[in-house]
Amino acid sequence: MPSLASLSNILSLLKRHLPRIAITGLALPLIVLPAYARAPLVNLGNATAAGEDSSTAIFDNLSHNIFDTPPLGSLYSLLSPFPSWSNHLTLLGAMGGLRTQMAKIGLVLAVQETSELFGNISGGFRRGAAYDGMTTAVLQLNTQRAFGWSGGTFQVSMEQIHGRNLSADNLGVYQTISGIEADRSTRLWELWFDQKFLPHHTLDIKIGQQSLDQEWMISNNALLFANTMFGWPMLPSADLPGGGPASPLASLGGRARYHVVKPLYIQAGIFSGSPAYARTGDAQKSNRSGTSFVLNRGIFAIAELQYARGELKHIASPEEATTLPYVYRLGGWYDSEPFADQYGDEHGIALSSPQSTGRARLHRGAFSLYAVMDQTLWHSHHNLSRALALFARVMGTPQSDRVPIDFSMNAGLTLKAPLPAHPYDVLGLGMGYTHTSHSLAQYDRAVQTHTNRYSPAQGSETFMELMYLGQMTGWLQLQPDFQYIFNPSGGIPNPLHPTRRIKNIAVFGLRANITL
Template sequence: MLKKNQRFANFRLPKQGLSPALSASARNIVLNLWNASRWELVIACLAFFLGVAPALAAEAAASDVNPADPLAAKPADDFWTRPNLLGDMGGLRTALGNGGVTLGLTETSEVLHNANGGLKRGSAYHGLTTLTLGLDTEKAFGWQGGNVNVSALNIHGRPLSPAYLGSLQSASGIEANAGTRLWELWYQQKILDDKMDVRVGQQSIDQEFMVSQYAGAFVNASFGWPALPSYDMPAGGPAYPLSSLGLRLRARPTESVTLLGGVYDGNPAGTNVGDPQAANRHGTNFNLHNRALYIAEIQYAVNQPLPAGQADSVAKDAAVRTGLPGTYKLGVWYNSQQFADQRYGSDSLSLADPASNNNPASLKGNYSVYAVVDQMVWRQAEDGPRALGVFARLMTAPGDRNLIGLSANVGVTLTAPFKGRDNDTVGVGLAYAKVGKNVRGLDRDFGINRVRSSETVLEATYQYQATPWWQLQGDVQYIRNPAAGQNPKDATQRLGNEMVWGLRTNITF
């Protein structure tokens, strides 16, 4: 079980590798982190962002190794340039790797503040610790093409959105009930010379379906798992922090085309009553009795980098190396459960009618169609890091049985925005969620309620890669017409537009 305040009392900073100008301040900051509270951790991260990190970048830029790449200016085993904070852990990672075992441990901590509008002003700390174990069966015991994956989550702190915002689209993609839970537990097997693989077990489909690479840079939840499946799928669907038993098949008929298809239990909570996360508190409700969720996606990739070691033909090499990479996806999902009509009862009267029996009409099944685009549109140099990418994601669902009838994300990201900051990313994105037609109709039927329409989030973010294992992210969000124009605590009133800002830190141990 993961501990909320895991400490590393025996951790020591390296005595070599830092310039005299940096050694004292850098060691003091990092040593203090191990004894800090989570609030102090965020403050320390901000201090690093404003002081030590720029000095490190300046020192690296002065190196004669490669002034444009500060991470390459130090040895690979240097504390500041290795991929994990704990390094090889005294040879443990190497020993495990030789046996086919990989260990991953990450911490995401953030403080977000609502400065205007919403339910009330205020700040909240929220954090997520993720532990992942992987097993390569060929290295472990000679079985080719097999992989086992198990992951667990420790969610701590208090999310901002329920208490301060009341918005449809949560301010952070890691917001969830506090607790420790199993996340994924699956086995994957490659077949047909690696042109196909099958995965079976407890899975979170947001890791493979509906994914936008460029949208992943943003903090708001809708840029990860969009508002439409979050509200329209039972229990929010098998997506963070929940998962469902299922089977997924992936095929690559050509180098450009990938086909994904899966069938999963239709409700990861196992019930439609109460809080889904509370109903499946530890992630161990291995349900197969809630009908089924079917999902399929086709992906078309252009100008992708060639696999390592693959021989290049002249024509293929020219096409891949001069074109700008992009990925285009089209998908559909269908859930075979019964769904409640959002406006009419089983007696065909509006649920707002005093004569209604207050039993919503039952509708068979639910579905959505979606499209995702990730495309690099500009690159400063063929082998350089600075590049501009755009993304768009659009999905729609029937308006009679769903709270959200349409959701969309669009945005742009720039990698390496400044000289010497090759691994930083800056981005601006917009997330939009429109309420379904029957929800709007029911609001009108009540007469006194505000009629819900749509909610829009505009986000600007900057990811500062302080070290390969430490990332800081400043973020600002403006939420227009939160909760689609209706206060969730008083349907006759609206919420004021919201301004959210905050700081997130990601550490890879």
């Protein structure tokens, strides 16, 4: 259990760094031209409609409401005496008329800063706290308004990543604590064109540099949490080359989506097999600017089927009372890149053996299947903002000889509008589990046999997260967060104390999302 002294240290660090979080969140987008961040696609995704990717939903919302005064959340009564900008959807409003003029020619600009401070009061290989942040700017062009060309959308986005990475510096975990942790950089993120076809736009095709965590494998309720694995799952993060095409990386490719009937759609895509040219090392460093448009790394193919029932509404009949909104997804992916055997060389000898050539056997390609569920369990008939939802996602592969992770899952509950006067707040409890492949565990045992070095076989890692997302104004969210990680990285040795495993970890944090 954490000591009182440890709690005191963390509270002192929070007190010392909170002003920095606020100042950075307000100042960075104003003083660094390309200082733009992806955060709106994380914590504003709860309004996403079924069958619609989170980035599109956000921009539809902004383009219709960017100059309006939305209903306030938690601090309405406290903020009402303040200037009207405190009630806007964005902090900078019309930006002196710039956004108004842009809207006339079909342009929408969204900028959001996410700043956070996390600290581990117990466990990990060292204790401490770290600040990190990400600023994302996305510019979207509606071709109908700009050129009279129906159904077209062009989007370009950039990220500016700053601060430290607590998961890498202190924790040594598989399932990293924040989805915005990444290497410091200013980079291009996405660059694509989407065109809708057929009556009612039942078919649309997107081509260009895409980040797949925006519309594949997602659970809209899970996106409200901080842990990385509630966004881009653990299995592709660990198994795919470069961690796969997910923020802060993206890959060239194309995606087609077809709405078969109203509640059912299917989408399929083909992308570059890796988001970076380099086959070893940190993919973010080898593609530091995000402008390595990789075409020679095989293919990554993915397909997904989604079945959804719409939004909450007032009950008009007994039949409607028995059917609550849901979204079910079923999909799979395949990557044609070569994957190194986790245990043996070309002759099947353990890589740790003195007789081994040291060159891992290569396997052609890897695949995985997954399923995702978002299910509303209950909602108030008097206040549709108040709803209890369950989410779950599972993903696995039988090819444990060539990947480090063969199974991952996460699940949780979210309660929206937990208090009557807080219609846009969310209380959430979630968990994640990941399992190390059999071949990697076998390799660990072989290391201990051949070197007499302490090398326990990696097993599973589990975490829990409790968070409260408070909508403070139309443009500001604050999110206190607690996470507890069991058996970090499946039980690997502590790098500072090689004869002992890393102990279970308790992490407290505070995140701020500012929409500019």
